[in-house]
Amino acid sequence: MGTSSSWKIRCYPLGGLISSWSTVSSTTYSILGLVPNTYYIVEITSSCSGGLVNTVNKTVFITATDFCDGIVFTDSGKENGSYINRETVVRTIVPSVANNTIILNFSAFSLEQDKDFLYVYDGNSTSSPLLNFGGSTGTVIPGPFTSSAVDGSLTVKFFSDRKNVAPGFIANISCMSNLSVTDFNGFIDFSYFPNLLVVW
Structure with a gap:
């Protein structure tokens, strides 16, 4: 300064x-x-x-937390209040469990229309691909959003202008395993050696 x-x-x-x-x-x-x-x-x-x-x-x-513990993510007004003016909050949500991916599911959403915005990025920074093109504003509940980033993360940026506030947003954060079998044809062959013959 x-x-x-x-x-x-x-x-x-x-x-x-x-x-x-x-x-x-x-x-x-x-x-x-x-x-x-x-x-x-x-x-x-x-x-x-x-x-x-x-x-x-x-x-x-x-502050950070254990994101795979099924937490609730809100704006600064929490569940029952409104967010404040001139607020910019960036939160990177990284799974706390290996081989997991973040899922962000909104249950309430109310921002000042075309003035206050929420952006969701597919990765661990605001340089990652934007999942909700142009950002979300107004009262239409966005998402749900599931990360496809290598580290399973999502980044959320919330911005409010200098006038008027609204109730904000409530979202649930959860994790899902991202382990999968990508080349599975439905048939599995087993070979045993030596091949035992059981006689009764």
Whole structure:
């Protein structure tokens, strides 16, 4: 942030108690004790002397979890609230079980029409192929989405503009085995040696 040599930072659960500022002089900072599958706000500002107030940079993020454990994925408003304005959240969902693929199945969907969007990518970044061309907006429930990426992952990007909010989305994340037999003709031959002859 400019030429500052120290910064103030704080991190707290979205919708929870706002924590106090911590002053840091390093450009890296670790936050410990975060709860899985929880939205957090991180705020950073430069330390100013003489009572000057500086701009606060605010970021919303969600922590990782065991995605093959049948979790519910929502916007920042959770199941019963609305998301917030000026929100951009990117969540990469990677199966926690080897040889599995992610399935994302929406049960509720309501975004500000043509202003707020949700994008689903077939892979572990927003550079992966887009599965819902143009993104999803409005109230039509998208999907379901099943990864075909080598690592079985999907990436979700949610964006809200600066005006008006809506109830958001609720989706279930599950995993499915991606092991299969691709060259199966329905017949299996067995050969035994030595061939035993049983006499009664």
